[in-house]
Amino acid sequence: MRLLIVEDDAALARGILKVFRAEGLAVDHVSDGEEALEIIQMEPYNAVVLDLGLPDMDGLTVLKQIRRANISVPVLILTARDATADRINGLNQGADDYLCKPFAIEELEARVRALIRRGLGNPDPLLKLGTLELDRATGACYLAGRLLELTPRERAVLETLAARAHSVVPKARLSAEVFGYDDAVAPNALEVHMGRLRRKLEGGDIEIITVRGLGYLLRLA
Amino acid sequence: MSPRKARKLSLKRRLLLTLLPPLCCILLALGLSGAWLVKRIVEDASDRVLSGSLQAVSETLEMQEGYLTMDLPPSALGMLENPDRDAIYYSVTYRGKLITGYPELAVHQPVQPRIEGIRFSNSVFHGEPIRIASEARLVPQLDAPVIVQVAETVKNRTALVQRMLIALAIGETILLVTVIGLVMLAVDWGLRPLALLRREVEARNDEAEIDFAPLPLSSVPQEVLPFVSAFNTLLDHVDRSFQTLRRFTSDASHQLRVPLAVVRAHVELLRRDGHGSPEMRDALTDIHQAVRALQHLIVQLISLAKAERPNGDEADAGSFDAVECTAAAARTYAVRALEKGMELSFEADCEMLMLAGNAIFVGEMIGNLLDNAVLYGNAGGQIVVRVDSRAGTVEVEDDGPGIPEGARERVFERFYRLPRNGDREGSGLGLSIVRALGRRMGATVSLETPAGGHGVKAVVRFPLPPSGSAAARLAPAPQKLGADEAVQAR
Numbered sequence: 001m002r003l004l005i006v007e008d009d010a011a012l013a014r015g016i017l018k019v020f021r022a023e024g025l026a027v028d029h030v031s032d033g034e035e036a037l038e039i040i041q042m043e044p045y046n047a048v049v050l051d052l053g054l055p056d057m058d059g060l061t062v063l064k065q066i067r068r069a070n071i072s073v074p075v076l077i078l079t080a081r082d083a084t085a086d087r088i089n090g091l092n093q094g095a096d097d098y099l100c101k102p103f104a105i106e107e108l109e110a111r112v113r114a115l116i117r118r119g120l121g122n123p124d125p126l127l128k129l130g131t132l133e134l135d136r137a138t139g140a141c142y143l144a145g146r147l148l149e150l151t152p153r154e155r156a157v158l159e160t161l162a163a164r165a166h167s168v169v170p171k172a173r174l175s176a177e178v179f180g181y182d183d184a185v186a187p188n189a190l191e192v193h194m195g196r197l198r199r200k201l202e203g204g205d206i207e208i209i210t211v212r213g214l215g216y217l218l219r220l221a
Numbered sequence: 222m223s224p225r226k227a228r229k230l231s232l233k234r235r236l237l238l239t240l241l242p243p244l245c246c247i248l249l250a251l252g253l254s255g256a257w258l259v260k261r262i263v264e265d266a267s268d269r270v271l272s273g274s275l276q277a278v279s280e281t282l283e284m285q286e287g288y289l290t291m292d293l294p295p296s297a298l299g300m301l302e303n304p305d306r307d308a309i310y311y312s313v314t315y316r317g318k319l320i321t322g323y324p325e326l327a328v329h330q331p332v333q334p335r336i337e338g339i340r341f342s343n344s345v346f347h348g349e350p351i352r353i354a355s356e357a358r359l360v361p362q363l364d365a366p367v368i369v370q371v372a373e374t375v376k377n378r379t380a381l382v383q384r385m386l387i388a389l390a391i392g393e394t395i396l397l398v399t400v401i402g403l404v405m406l407a408v409d410w411g412l413r414p415l416a417l418l419r420r421e422v423e424a425r426n427d428e429a430e431i432d433f434a435p436l437p438l439s440s441v442p443q444e445v446l447p448f449v450s451a452f453n454t455l456l457d458h459v460d461r462s463f464q465t466l467r468r469f470t471s472d473a474s475h476q477l478r479v480p481l482a483v484v485r486a487h488v489e490l491l492r493r494d495g496h497g498s499p500e501m502r503d504a505l506t507d508i509h510q511a512v513r514a515l516q517h518l519i520v521q522l523i524s525l526a527k528a529e530r531p532n533g534d535e536a537d538a539g540s541f542d543a544v545e546c547t548a549a550a551a552r553t554y555a556v557r558a559l560e561k562g563m564e565l566s567f568e569a570d571c572e573m574l575m576l577a578g579n580a581i582f583v584g585e586m587i588g589n590l591l592d593n594a595v596l597y598g599n600a601g602g603q604i605v606v607r608v609d610s611r612a613g614t615v616e617v618e619d620d621g622p623g624i625p626e627g628a629r630e631r632v633f634e635r636f637y638r639l640p641r642n643g644d645r646e647g648s649g650l651g652l653s654i655v656r657a658l659g660r661r662m663g664a665t666v667s668l669e670t671p672a673g674g675h676g677v678k679a680v681v682r683f684p685l686p687p688s689g690s691a692a693a694r695l696a697p698a699p700q701k702l703g704a705d706e707a708v709q710a711r
Contacts, residue, residue, distance in 0.1 A: 009479055015486030053479075080478040102482035102516050105489040168552040211555045213567025213606070214548060219559070 001116055002043060005029045006036040006062065007051040007078065012101075016049065019105055020112070033057035037065055045073050047115045049108075052079040052090070060093050067094040074115040078103075127162045130205040130220045134162055143204040153178050154197045157190075161208065161218035170215040233408045237401065244400060248393045259385045267378045268354065271371060272339045275354040278311060279369040284362040289320060307374045310346060314368045326353070326370055349374050414440050418449065433460030471526035474519045481519065485512045514646055521650040524585065525635070528657035541580035543683065544569045544608050547615050550584050551606045554591035562601040569608040576613065576683045578662035586658045586666075589651040590617040590679045596647055597621050598676070613685035620676040629668045655681070 003020055007013040008031045020027045028043070030036045033054045040048065048066075052059035063075060076097040077090045090098055096118070097111050117124065127134040131144040139155060141148045150158065156178045161169055175190050186192075194216065198208055207221040277297035283290055291313060312322030325346065339356045351374050357366035418436055425432045435453035438446065491497075492505050551567045558565040587606075594604045598619030607616040624632055624639065631637050633656050636649040652666070659666045663684045671678040 009483060011483040012479065012486060015483065015490055018490055019486075080475055080482075101478045102485045102512075105486055105493075166556055168555045170548070170552070209559060211552070211559075211565060211567070213569070214552050214555055214565075217555065217559065 001025045002045045003027045004045045004048045008055050033062045036062055040066055046119055047112055048073055048075045050075050050077050063093050074119045076111055076115055129162055129165045132206050134159055148200055153193050157193055157197055165218050168211050168215045168217045236404055252393055255389045256386055260382055263378050263381045268341055271354045275356055275371040279356050279358045282358055282360050282367055284360055307377050310372045312370045316365050326372055414442050467526050470522055474523045477519050481516055518648040521648045525650055525654050528654050540575050540577050541583050543574040543576050546580050546583045547587050547608050550587040550591055554595055557595050558604055563604055565604040567606045571610040574610045582658045586655045589655045593651055594619040613683045615681045616678055618671045618678040623676050624668055
């Protein structure tokens with residue numbers, strides 16, 4: 001995995017480099033736009049972290065030129081600007097993600113990892129949360145090493161929730177994922193599946209929480 | 222109120238004080254000269270009548286057969302008749318000897334009678350003031366002049382003078398009162414443009430966002446123009462320093478971001494490495510928390526500067542779905558609430574509520590309110606987020622310790638924090654941001670006591686679109702799948 005950091009602040013760059021090198025990534029660092037354009041066209045990077053405030057040119061210009069050269073490497077923009085217009089502009093210019101300074105290192109790591117995964121085109125088929133393991137390829141689902149017997153709809157619910165673990169999934173969205181638009185469903189059908197699924201997860205280290213009015217959330221108990 | 226009234230009064234008083242003394246002097250002079258003139262005119266006219274009768278009498282004097290005869294025509298004294306019934310006296314003397322008439326009148330003879338001329342004099346007769354006209358007439362055959370005197374009491378002329386003087390006094394009084402009234406009116410009228418200006422300035426003070434635009438000069442009287450122009454210059458100054466301050470806050474905060482990012486990244490890395498003494502690890506934890514607090518503060522400062530930027534950005538235009546915006550913010554904070562063992566729930570009485578405003582701003586507003594609820598609410602308590610389409614409100618309610626009634630306005634001030642929260646995280650800017658963002662969209666924010674009696678209910682009241690366009694509000698449709706959230710909220 002190769003990652004390019006384009007950041008003119010040496011101290012911040014050192015920190016970022018350290019994090020990703022510790023992760024085992026091959027990380028390169030350049031500190032101006034000219035250099036960045038040159039090296040991006042030569043090396044096959046899996047992701048680029050691009051600072052907008054570069055000494056020689058605007059990061060957005062770098063981004064525009066990369067895209068014009070038909071290089072589709074995922075780009076995460078790093079900036080001290082946070083105006084909404086700037087953000088939208090950045091994404092319109094072909095950025096894949098956007099992060100404001102100062103940021104939490106974990107967030108940068110997570111986002112870069114997600115970018116690299118997306119760039120590779122095959123998201124990890126194995127979903128893991130605590131002792132829950134869900135293989136999206138085979139549909140097999142284990143809790144604490146024990147195989148869970150799930151109906152297809154229960155599995156769909158669990159998969160949807162697990163893919164967005166620790167965040168609230170709106171009920172409407174779950175319904176759409178689980179039932180499809182053409183199914184004629186009773187208004188409380190989702191609750192029925194949810195109740196059964198909860199019983200099957202009992203005793204494990206994960207739980208499904210109802211957030212009244214908003215949806216459901218899967219988390220470590 | 223009262224100092225303004227006093228000032229207004231004093232302006233009138235000052236005008237009157239400068240106007241009235243000279244006016245009174247003029248009126249007095251007019252009165253005096255008028256009185257003198259009246260007296261003169263009345264005297265002249267009356268004297269002329271008196272002299273007429275005198276001549277009518279004296280012209281009939283003649284010598285007939287050695288006797289001095291006089292024919293007293295009735296018209297001669299009839300001329301003097303008047304409604305005031307002045308008494309009329311006459312006397313004719315020759316060489317000091319009374320020939321006919323009132324002997325008492327003859328006493329008042331002039332010492333040296335002038336020939337062929339009428340002399341007038343004042344005297345008292347029977348205790349009453351009289352006016353005497355005397356003529357020394359030379360009658361042929363007589364070696365000394367015959368002195369004829371006609372006198373009348375002065376009741377009539379005094380009454381006439383009095384009447385005219387009263388009329389003069391009434392005229393002058395009317396003039397004085399009219400001038401005072403006109404001064405009052407003129408001051409009021411002259412000050413009316415100032416009153417309008419005052420109202421304009423007061424209206425600006427009441428506005429949420431103070432308007433520093435110059436005051437209109439069109440209706441300002443010439444005399445006040447320099448003052449208003451100076452005031453406008455001051456407004457411009459204040460406006461510019463205000464903007465500079467805002468820009469400074471925003472710029473400084475932006476500049477702080479990069480070094481803060483460096484500190485944060487390296488502190489997190491050091492913490493992750495996990496070596497060093499326990500003291501060092503504690504110190505790193507403290508630094509980490511301080512950096513996070515600092516970052517929060519800077520983000521809030523930028524947010525506030527952005528919220529307080531003058532209106533008119535394209536960011537203000539547009540509309541948002543209050544239900545979706547609020548639900549999205551609630552979803553984000555639900556996770557944090559759960560971590561604190563709180564239960565967050567969302568209630569909406571409709572599926573969609575389209576209002577005018579900026580979705581990002583609204584998200585930020587609700588987010589700040591939720592941040593407060595999670596931060597200051599009871600651990601293990603309840604947070605309820607509510608969208609009420611009929612009232613156009615979004616409410617965030619917690620069951621925490623609440624905010625004392627007296628502090629409910631103060632907590633909107635920048636950096637104000639309740640004493641009990643002094644050592645907790647939080648910047649003291651959240652509610653200022655909520656209010657400032659609300660202002661941009663014409664929304665008001667207030668803190669109330671929830672129905673349960675404890676905790677805080679923050680209410681954001683958005684201006685509702687006119688009822689004609691109520692189509693923006695969708696009633697819940699229980700049959701539809703998409704309405705599940707709304708159904709569950711019931």
